[in-house]
Amino acid sequence: MSILVVGSVAFDTIATPSGRVENILGGAATYFSLAASYFTEVRLVAVVGEDFTGLHEAVLKDHGVDTRGIERAEGKTFRWGGQYLDNLNEAKTDFTELNVFEKFQPRIPKEYADTQFLFLANIHPTLQTAVRREMNGVRLTGGDTMNFWIQGTPQELAETLKLVNVLLINDTEVKMLADEKNLLRASRKVLTMGPQALVVKHGEYGATIFFREGAFGIGKHPFRAPALPIEEVKDPTGAGDSFGGGFMGYIASQGEINREVLKRALFYGGVMGSFAVERFGTERLQNLTREEIDARFQIFRELTHLE
Amino acid sequence: MSILVVGSVAFDTIATPSGRVENILGGAATYFSLAASYFTEVRLVAVVGEDFTGLHEAVLKDHGVDTRGIERAEGKTFRWGGQYLDNLNEAKTDFTELNVFEKFQPRIPKEYADTQFLFLANIHPTLQTAVRREMNGVRLTGGDTMNFWIQGTPQELAETLKLVNVLLINDTEVKMLADEKNLLRASRKVLTMGPQALVVKHGEYGATIFFREGAFGIGKHPFRAPALPIEEVKDPTGAGDSFGGGFMGYIASQGEINREVLKRALFYGGVMGSFAVERFGTERLQNLTREEIDARFQIFRELTHLE
Numbered sequence: 341m342s343i344l345v346v347g348s349v350a351f352d353t354i355a356t357p358s359g360r361v362e363n364i365l366g367g368a369a370t371y372f373s374l375a376a377s378y379f380t381e382v383r384l385v386a387v388v389g390e391d392f393t394g395l396h397e398a399v400l401k402d403h404g405v406d407t408r409g410i411e412r413a414e415g416k417t418f419r420w421g422g423q424y425l426d427n428l429n430e431a432k433t434d435f436t437e438l439n440v441f442e443k444f445q446p447r448i449p450k451e452y453a454d455t456q457f458l459f460l461a462n463i464h465p466t467l468q469t470a471v472r473r474e475m476n477g478v479r480l481t482g483g484d485t486m487n488f489w490i491q492g493t494p495q496e497l498a499e500t501l502k503l504v505n506v507l508l509i510n511d512t513e514v515k516m517l518a519d520e521k522n523l524l525r526a527s528r529k530v531l532t533m534g535p536q537a538l539v540v541k542h543g544e545y546g547a548t549i550f551f552r553e554g555a556f557g558i559g560k561h562p563f564r565a566p567a568l569p570i571e572e573v574k575d576p577t578g579a580g581d582s583f584g585g586g587f588m589g590y591i592a593s594q595g596e597i598n599r600e601v602l603k604r605a606l607f608y609g610g611v612m613g614s615f616a617v618e619r620f621g622t623e624r625l626q627n628l629t630r631e632e633i634d635a636r637f638q639i640f641r642e643l644t645h646l647e
Numbered sequence: 648m649s650i651l652v653v654g655s656v657a658f659d660t661i662a663t664p665s666g667r668v669e670n671i672l673g674g675a676a677t678y679f680s681l682a683a684s685y686f687t688e689v690r691l692v693a694v695v696g697e698d699f700t701g702l703h704e705a706v707l708k709d710h711g712v713d714t715r716g717i718e719r720a721e722g723k724t725f726r727w728g729g730q731y732l733d734n735l736n737e738a739k740t741d742f743t744e745l746n747v748f749e750k751f752q753p754r755i756p757k758e759y760a761d762t763q764f765l766f767l768a769n770i771h772p773t774l775q776t777a778v779r780r781e782m783n784g785v786r787l788t789g790g791d792t793m794n795f796w797i798q799g800t801p802q803e804l805a806e807t808l809k810l811v812n813v814l815l816i817n818d819t820e821v822k823m824l825a826d827e828k829n830l831l832r833a834s835r836k837v838l839t840m841g842p843q844a845l846v847v848k849h850g851e852y853g854a855t856i857f858f859r860e861g862a863f864g865i866g867k868h869p870f871r872a873p874a875l876p877i878e879e880v881k882d883p884t885g886a887g888d889s890f891g892g893g894f895m896g897y898i899a900s901q902g903e904i905n906r907e908v909l910k911r912a913l914f915y916g917g918v919m920g921s922f923a924v925e926r927f928g929t930e931r932l933q934n935l936t937r938e939e940i941d942a943r944f945q946i947f948r949e950l951t952h953l954e
Contacts, residue, residue, distance in 0.1 A: 428828075521735070522877075522878065522879070522880070523851070523876050524876040524877060524878045525878060527876070542852060544830070545849060545852035545853075546852075546873075548876065561875070561946060561949065561950060562875075562876060562950070563950060563951070564873040564950050564951050565951065566853075566871040566873060566951060568868070568869075569830045569831040569834070569855065569869060570829075570831060571829065571831045571832060572829070573829070600953075600954055603953055604953060607953065639868060641953055642868065643868060643869070643870060643871050644870070644871050644872065644873060644951040644952075645951075645952070645953075646907075646910055646911060646914065646948055647907055
């Protein structure tokens with residue numbers, strides 16, 4: 341079934357120990373869309389500027405992404421520059437030019453009205469809430485956020501969280517959101533804020549999903565998907581968004597939504613994140629096959645599988 | 648089969664957000680011995696001072712640990728003081744008093760000569776090498792080290808590593824030892840230094856075992872054991888040593904040594920580490936049952952098990 345993602349499309353300038361690239365196609369919604377496209381039909385709502393060409397759009401269209409929701413505004417596309425020269429786990433931002441993204445007001449094409457799955461990528465929580473209210477018929481909503489909104493717009497974010505079924509954030513963000521240093525206690529607290537499940541992304545160590553009691557089935561314990569150690573991380577940009585695309589895309593491709601589906605989705609999220617970092621930008625995500633994805637899924641599974 | 652551990656016995660003064668304790672029984676060899684005692688017969692070689700009483704020794708003897716290798720020297724036992732007030736993942740050392748440990752020369756009782764498994768806890772690599780040479784008939788040697796020896800005595804450590812079958816260190820140490828920031832490449836390099844297997848401890852994220860090609864069986868990939876998020880980490884002291892005790896103790900309890908045994912051992916290591924941190928010092932390790940251990944093993948297994 342189809343999934344709608346609302347978020348940023350950007351041009352990134354990135355420096356890592358493996359090299360430097362300028363103004364390549366990026367943005368959370370781009371990574372998410374490409375990763376999810378291997379599992380299900382993807383619809384995209386975003387804003388771009390006059391510098392976004394048909395060639396850029398073709399990257400998405402070639403993967404079947406429905407781009408009718410991409411609004412073209414006067415001016416330049418959102419641009420971000422960052423480097424990972426000292427630490428591959430955390431970007432140092434060099435510059436952020438919001439450009440057309442500053443006044444982004446998501447507009448959902450009427451053709452998207454029947455979408456069953458929704459992902460609210462990392463944008464202002466007020467916009468997330470508006471989109472979620474408009475898409476009131478969806479079966480499942482996933483969402484992302486970041487420290488900037490957790491600290492800057494906590495009340496707006498609290499409203500969004502009430503409408504999100506599965507929140508996907510990292511260790512630092514869950515602890516900040518809950519104001520609690522212990523991951524398990526922080527996760528329990530976040531699960532009282534709205535979401536029925538919380539996916540905590542641990543970067544190179546994989547991810548853990550925590551369930552609100554009784555949500556998506558029975559069980560006392562969280563579930564953890566590991567990540568394979570990778571020989572060469574060329575560019576960590578978009579790993580978390582690719583994780584989200586694999587996770588949500590797999591769920592949307594399944595008939596039922598239960599804990600077993602969410603567990604396998606957690607593995608597929610890790611798989612897509614691990615591909616994303618192997619090349620700069622979206623290069624690796626553009627050139628995958630479902631067979632490669634499933635082969636790595638098996639490796640991830642064997643990574644922790646006891647006879 | 649029995650296992651001999653050579654390492655420190657200490658009195659620790661520890662402050663964490665959960666409280667403060669003074670001069671409680673600790674030291675790497677103590678945590679290791681108690682954790683391993685649930686799996687196999689443990690023999691201990693260490694040095695203590697006149698302040699080490701029969702009550703302290705009883706903690707070990709009550710778990711069947713053979714304490715004939717504990718040498719009593721004039722003076723005080725090794726003392727360490729540290730705090731985890733800001734960060735439960737890393738201790739800030741307040742003081743280190745080596746005392747009798749400064750002149751420690753491990754003496755192996757002749758009754759220990761038939762020991763089949765050896766663990767060289769974190770002591771001067773020259774002492775580790777001497778013990779390993781003396782125990783030349785062992786089936787498997789595990790070893791630990793730390794940044795202090797990696798940077799301070801690299802040549803001595805290189806000699807030790809040639810004699811160690813399984814090295815157990817953490818992420819930071821493996822990267823420092825290999826002078827390489829990428830974990831996978833660092834691990835491959837360490838596996839050229841002597842060990843046939845390398846266990847990298849990731850703290851709250853579990854541990855990964857890397858195998859030299861062809862060692863302990865066939866397979867291309869490493870194996871990762873996750874760790875359950877714990878609600879209250881009271882005192883992280885000794886978690887890594889308890890991990891080592893569970894890991895090595897389980898291996899020593901098995902007839903064969905192959906990859907499946909080492910994988911299960913990795914889970915048991917994580918289980919023992921997770922118990923250790925639930926109480927101050929060795930309290931939790933003193934009061935366990937094998938049933939509790941196996942129940943948590945099952946939880947760890949289910950934590951990443953896909954149907």
